[in-house]
Amino acid sequence: MQNSSSTLPIIIIGAGIGGLSAAIRLASAGRRVLMLEQNPQVGGKMSQFCAAGFRWDTGPSVITMRHVFAELFAAAGRHIEDYLTLIPVEPLTRYFYQDGTVLDASRNWPTMAAQIEHIEPRDIEGYLRFLAYAARLHRITGPAFIYDQPPSLRSLARVPPWDVLKIDPWLTLNQVIQRHVRSPHLRQLLQRFATYVGADPFQAPATLGVIAHVELTGGVWYPQGGIYAIAIALARLATELGVEIRTNCPVQQIVVKNSQATGVRLTDGRTLDASTVIANVDVTTVYQQLLPPEIATTPRRQQLTARETSCSGYVMLLGIEGDHPRLAHHNIFFASDYQREFTDIFQQGIPPNDPTIYVAITSKSDPDHAPPGCENWFVLVNAPAVGANFDWATQEADYRQRIFATLKRFGFDLQPRLRSQTILTPVDLAERTGAWRGALYGISSNQALNAFRRPHNRSAHVRRLYFVGGTTHPGGGVPMVTLSGKVVAEMVLADSKVMLPAPNAPP
Ligand SMILES: Cc1cc2nc3c(=O)[nH]c(=O)nc-3n(C[C@H](O)[C@H](O)[C@H](O)COP(=O)(O)OP(=O)(O)OC[C@H]3O[C@@H](n4cnc5c(N)ncnc54)[C@H](O)[C@@H]3O)c2cc1C
Known part of the structure; x- marks a missing residue:
């Protein structure tokens, strides 16, 4: 009927x-x-996996914009606190550079300022100016591009022309970063925010600086x-x-x-x-x-x-014996030539030869995610969407060795202490979620x-x-x-x- x-x-x-x-x-x-x-x-794409006494999140690991979730619960007449315990994460991310520098990105200004002072004192003012610039991007682009209905000629007409000039529509994210800070360390840290939507900071528009605002000013949250x-x-x-x-x-x-x-x-x-x-x-x-x-x-x-699609990701879920007090909840091991990483992904269609490696360890915040004396590492490397230039079925094992070798160079020799390893390639991401070519964020924002x-x-x-x-x-x-x-x-x-x-x- x-x-x-x-x-x-x-x-x-x-x-x-x-x-x-x-x-x-x-x-x-x-x-x-x-x-x-x-x-x-x-x-x-938000999923979880358990093996050998370990538990991992297999997709997203960095949560920003707490207010968006609170507002969803409020719209249903509920309090988010009755459903989720969202804990602020500090440091936001710990950055490891090839020259041995370690930088803890922090919302705590004295903590952040002391580190910038150490790296490049002249960047203290530039970093603050960049934060103000990113906040301005959020104010101007938020209503038209983030929080409301899709942009249309009518909605754009509501943006005053002088505000359009302030978002530097003709500049790339990299170009505005260069105008604000001198230190290669800070530049790389700020460039990385383009990857939050799978984009290349050397091509992507300056407006992606809004992502730096939501994280560096708004903070990173971890659901217990x-x-x-x-x-x-x-x-x-x-x-x-x-x-x-x-x-x-x-x-x-x-x-x-x-x-x-x-x-x-x-x-x-x-x-x-x-x-x-x-x-x-x-x-x-x-x-x-x-x-x-x-x-x-x-x-x-x-x-x-x-x-063109956004990039995909190569994921390793590692169960590791031992504690690593040098590491935080969120960690980045930066490549030496960041621009090359994006050329490999977007022009060559291959995973980066010298990759930047992200490691999240939720057992730092939730000890029961790993057996006693162990840690659950979620390792993520930016990778191209599935294409003709790289065959994950035959080339993955070699690429895995490259990641282990890079982490070893940073002082983390993991292979002798592995209790569990599970790999997710862009092909797996495509099959499990229907993501076209395994792209994490749809069409590219480049x-x-x-x-x-x-x-x-x-x-x-x-x-x-x-x-x-x-x-x-x-x-x-x-x-x-x-x-x-x-x-x-x-x-x-x-x-x-x-x-x-x-x-x-x-x-
Ligand atoms: C490895 C990885 C790391 C990430 N890191 C972050 C991060 O740190 N922070 C962040 O904010 N975001 C991150 N993201 C991105 C974030 O996970 C996604 O943007 C978001 O979860 C996508 O949600 P969605 O609503 O588009 O649906 P999706 O997650 O794409 O879900 C689509 C659903 O549709 C189902 N489906 C597909 N076809 C069919 C069908 N024919 N019939 C029935 N069901 C079907 C799928 O099974 C799936 O459940 C990451 C993603 C991945 C994969």
């Missing part, structure tokens, strides 16, 4: 963080929501229990609000009739009707796999697949205009089909996809008012 469209659920394909955020907003507004997730667990606690908390809230979450439930196709999404077909052959469909799947994957050919035409698919070229949250080709998550507005990263849920929920609710007959209209 066919339900009337007003009682049909809104179907969300995928229970990543963006999908969960949209579900919470829509259920809070009284809508019926059904989430269909292909994996046995929710969270998407591990990053995956966020996924658990959001799924709990969604369920409390009446959202039905079905895991192990892969969607095969979005059903489209007369250019309108009417439901989904599951891989088991069943069809589920929906009033609206929201895809939390990578938009390129939706066009490649989930839309019927008359909608996903070859030119439309090619338009998406031809775009060009200034890419913020406008990001696929819109409202489908351009199918009515009542929407997109949420890291490959649509406002972009990738856990806080951004949480905001994406807000954007799409507001869009769906506004559109449904337009589509419903006016209260006094004749039936």
Whole structure:
């Protein structure tokens, strides 16, 4: 029996963080929501893994913009503290350089100033000026590019012309950093923020400096229990609000009739009707796999697949004997030639020969994530999206040795003390989450205009089909996809008012 469209659920394909955020907003507004997730667990790229007495987060590890999560819980009439314990992390990150320098990035100004004084006294003022510049970027670009509906000519017209000049639209992130600080150490530290959206600081626009603001001024937060606690908390809230979450439930196709999404077909052959469909799947994957050919035409698919992607990641989950008091919760081991790293990734399509290595150790904050006397290392190296120039199946083992050798040079000889190791390549990331070519953050943010070229949250080709998550507005990263849920929920609710007959209209 066919339900009337007003009682049909809104179907969300995928229970990543963006999908969960949209579900919470829509259920809070009284809508019926059904989430269909292909994996046995929710969270998407935010996931966890246990082996040999160790526990690791396998995806995101750095959480910024606490206010975004607090606001989501508040929108549902809840207090975030009742669901999550978010602890400020200090130092924000410990940076290790090839020349032996170690720098603890800190929100505590005397701590930070003392270290800059030691490295390059003239940079104290430059660093403060950069922080002020990054805060200004946040004030100017936030309303148009981060917190609200996708940018349009109308929304941009609200940005005063003198503010446009202040965001240096013609400069790269690297160029503005060079204008503010002299020390190669500080420059590299600030350049790294482009990688938070999988971009190259030597090509990406200066506006990505906004990421430095949210971390260096706003801080880094760790959810007690591990990053995956966020996924658990959001799924709990969604369920409390009446959202039905079905895991192990892969969607095969979005059903489209007369250019309108009417439901989904599951891989088991069943069809589920929906009033609206929201895809939390990578938009390129939706066009490649989930839309019927008359909608996903070859030119439309090619338009998406031809775009440069953000970078992917090579992940090692290591269970290691011994404590490492020299290390903090978040650590970076910098490459000597940072520009070369991005040339390798974006021009050569190969993982960096001399990689910068990120290591997160949650057992520093949650000791039960590793057996006594051991640590759980999450090792992440920037890597190109899956492509023809590097074959992970045959070349991964050699690349792993390169990472171990680099860490050994920094004084960490891990291989004799390994109790457990699990590898995730860009191919695994693509297979597990549907990320096109394993790219972590959708299309690349290397060009200034890419913020406008990001696929819109409202489908351009199918009515009542929407997109949420890291490959649509406002972009990738856990806080951004949480905001994406807000954007799409507001869009769906506004559109449904337009589509419903006016209260006094004749039936
Ligand atoms: C290794 C790594 C490190 C990262 N580090 C950070 C970090 O430190 N900080 C940060 O903020 N961000 C980080 N990110 C990025 C962040 O994890 C993502 O931007 C964010 O989690 C993406 O959420 P999403 O809403 O786009 O959904 P996704 O996580 O992409 O989830 C999509 C969901 O859709 C499901 N799905 C796909 N196809 C189907 C189908 N046909 N049927 C049903 N379900 C389907 C998938 O299984 C998945 O659960 C990292 C990501 C990775 C992988």
